[in-house]
Amino acid sequence: MEIDDKDKRHETVEAGTQYETANAKSSASDLTSSEVRSSRPGSGKATKTLDANTDGHFMERSRVAQYLISLPRTIKIAILMAADWSLLCFALWCAYSLRLGELYLPATATLFALLISAPTFGVLCFQYNGLYRMVTRYVGRRGAVTIVISVLISVLLWCLMIFMGQFTLSSIPRSVVVMYGLFAVLFVWGSRRVISFLLN
Numbered sequence: 074m075e076i077d078d079k080d081k082r083h084e085t086v087e088a089g090t091q092y093e094t095a096n097a098k099s100s101a102s103d104l105t106s107s108e109v110r111s112s113r114p115g116s117g118k119a120t121k122t123l124d125a126n127t128d129g130h131f132m133e134r135s136r137v138a139q140y141l142i143s144l145p146r147t148i149k150i151a152i153l154m155a156a157d158w159s160l161l162c163f164a165l166w167c168a169y170s171l172r173l174g175e176l177y178l179p180a181t182a183t184l185f186a187l188l189i190s191a192p193t194f195g196v197l198c199f200q201y202n203g204l205y206r207m208v209t210r211y212v213g214r215r216g217a218v219t220i221v222i223s224v225l226i227s228v229l230l231w232c233l234m235i236f237m238g239q240f241t242l243s244s245i246p247r248s249v250v251v252m253y254g255l256f257a258v259l260f261v262w263g264s265r266r267v268i269s270f271l272l273n
Contacts, residue, residue, distance in 0.1 A: 138272045150205045154196050157261055161192030164256035168249045187245075191231045195257060198223035198230075209272070212265045220265075224257045 141149070165188055169177035179185035199205060202223045207216055228250060235245050 141272065149209075153205055153209070154200070156264060157199060158192045158196050160260040160264060161195045161257050162189070164260050165191055165249075165253045167256050168252035171252060172246055172249050187235070190234065191227070191253065194227035194230045195224060198227040199261075202226075209265060209268050212269060216265060217262055220261050221258055224254055224261070228254045228257075 144152075166177060169188075179188055199220075202219050204216065204219050204223060207219070232250060
């Protein structure tokens, strides 16, 4: 019985020694890894530089947003109308260029005036349907529906003017009309999402 008790005490002492040795090794490895991380050259500077750049971009975006928000309502509406008109012109040019497979330029001044009338109809429809009365920062599903309806009405009015005039489908292909409507919705809605992201 005494021999068994001695063996048990000996095993207990050995287990305790092994546990202390394992704890010492883990502590040493943790200390070594932390020293390696802290000894990396420029790690702290890189983190500080990244944080400073992020804060700088955020502050710059905040200043731009505050400036745009502080503008009078009439000026903001005028900026939106000019931007929408430019985007609609670009949408029509993209539709023509894709349809013809080359960079398109109107052949005559009359055709150029006819093409310019399409974005003008679009902006007028946006104004009539109340798109510019909405808060641009919070344009949601209602804004998207308004944009789609306004583009559809403007395209129909433009087509009506084409057929009432002396132009034929060879001058304005039907595929151009369809692509123009799709591009117009995509560009105008995308611009609203970008503005919402910048201002919020």
